[in-house]
Amino acid sequence: MIEAIAFDAYGTLYDVYSVERKCEEEYPASGAAMSRLWRQKQLEYSWLRTLMGRYADFWHVTEDALRYTLAELGLEGDEEKIAAIMATYLELEMYPEVIEAMARFGTRKKAILTNGNLGMIEPLVARSGLGAHLDACLSADETGLFKVRPEVYQLAVDHLGVARERLLFVSSNGWDVAGAKAFGFTVGWLNRRGLPPEELGVRADYEATNLLELAEMVEASA
Amino acid sequence: MIEAIAFDAYGTLYDVYSVERKCEEEYPASGAAMSRLWRQKQLEYSWLRTLMGRYADFWHVTEDALRYTLAELGLEGDEEKIAAIMATYLELEMYPEVIEAMARFGTRKKAILTNGNLGMIEPLVARSGLGAHLDACLSADETGLFKVRPEVYQLAVDHLGVARERLLFVSSNGWDVAGAKAFGFTVGWLNRRGLPPEELGVRADYEATNLLELAEMVEASA
Structure with missing residues (x-):
């Protein structure tokens, strides 16, 4: 029934916790507040730019969101610190269960489908050795739009066939789960943080706390 | 130079503080956290539904956001409390300087342009006596999209001519300032909370802390 799998990258395959650690290192006592607001603004800007028809790539959006975050929190926008924090996005750790889960998903075609532009995502794939398990690495950048626009999810259909x-x-x-389900995918939600589902009128087909658990659920229902 | 004026409603003409007070009354000690998360989710849901092509009106979106907020904060989703809190949206206080500022803007055509559906916004206009100062009350609901989509801002062009x-x-x-500026309006930002500008590649033409101050700035530059 499931013939191919597409994975979101940030927070799904790659742990963004090291971003918080670096924020704390550069701006002591502000790391948690910074990383929370930064993530929120990063997403907001991706949605707003798509709605406004003013696309800029995810690296650009992410840096803009960081600058806003520093300003709102009253922290100095030091260029060296900004560069150092941004660089952590190219060195995120992969979650420990990912490779084993990839094997569990078997010979089905697999791809990453991310908001990140290729310049952001390819270094992560190379560094983590995930490339051998993937058939494609697809970026929203190809469409000039961000998730949750249907054109972005369509990339996976087109490339995986x-x-x-x-x-x-x-x-x-x-929010990505809701967008993907509205598009028509079968959707697995890795609810790593134990959050309630978003109230957007759609629900995931599977819910698990990590990727290995999800692979087992899919296997059991196949 | 300025021939007509369109005003956002929530937070711009009408003070949403009473929402926080009601949240605190119904869920003691959680009012501040509730109203902050609720507002964030209300906006997120308006943007995500527009991007997904799954419009629901702003009342619906607002109630969905409230339900999510209660769930995330671990608060009981009591139907009577939800109804009581939602009802505060129909009884928001107008900011004290609004009527005097309307007079200061002179005989220029004036309209509200809001995400709120007419069932939400008309009770506020009637209650606050603002109707006599307005030529139109325009809702994003007419487009089946929310701000910051250009089609919503276009409503003001079409109706005010x-x-x-x-x-x-x-x-x-x-975010509304950025959307309106990207659309091509001359934009006045009522920066009531002293926030930095959003990093979305555009800036307001005027920035003031309240509507009377803005009216004086526009008058001085006319």
């Missing part, structure tokens, strides 16, 4: 409902889309982000 | 740059759009919300 399977019908929407036979493609399992996996994300840890509730 | 002036060129974009001769229309002053006034909002207290930084």
Whole structure:
């Protein structure tokens, strides 16, 4: 029934915790507040730029969101600190269960489908050795739009060549889960932080706390 | 130079503080956290539903956001409390300087341009006596989209019949300021909370802390 799998990257395959650690290192006592507001503004800017028709790539959006965050929190926008914090996005750790889970998903086609531009995501894939398990690394950048626009999810259909409902889309982000389900994918939610589902009128087909658990659920229902 | 003025409603003309007070009354010690998260989710849901092509009106979105907020904060989703808190949206206080500022803006055409559906916004206009100062009350609901989509801002152009740059759009919300400026309006930002500007590649033409101050700035530059 599931013939291919597409994975979100940030928070799903790659742990963004090291970003918080670096924020704390550069701006002591502000790391938690910074990383929370930064993530919120990063997403807001991706949605707002898409709605406004003013696309800029995810690296640009992420740096803009960091600058806003520093200003709102009354922290100095030091260029060296900004560069050092941004660089952590190229060195995120992969979650420990990912490689084993990839094997569990078997010979199905697999791809990353991310808001990140290739310049952001390819260094992570190379560094983590995930490339050998993937058939494609797809970026929203190709469309000039961000998730949750349908054109972005359509990339996976076009590149993997399977019908929407036979493609399992996996994300840890509730809003991405909703967008993918509205598009018509079968959706697995990695609810790593134990959050309630977003109230957007759709629900995930599977919910698990990590990727290995999700692979087992999909296997059991196949 | 400025021939017409369009005003955002929530936070711009109408003070949403009473919402926080009611949250605190119904869920003691949680009012501040509730109202902050609720506002964030209300906006997120308006943007995500527009991007997903799954419009629901702002009342619906607002109630969905409230339900999510209660769930995330671990508070009981009591139906009577939800109804009581939602009802405060129909009884928001107008900011004290609004009527005097309306007079200061003179005989220029004036309209509200809000995400709120008419069922939400008309009770506020009637209750506050603002109707006598307005030529139109325009809702995003007419487009089936929310701000910051250009189609929503276009409503003001169509109904007031002036060129974009001769229309002053006034909002207290930084994201709305960016959307309106990207659309081509002359924009006044009521920065009531002393926030930095959003990093979305555009800036307001005027920045003031309240509507009377903005009216004086526009008058001085006319």
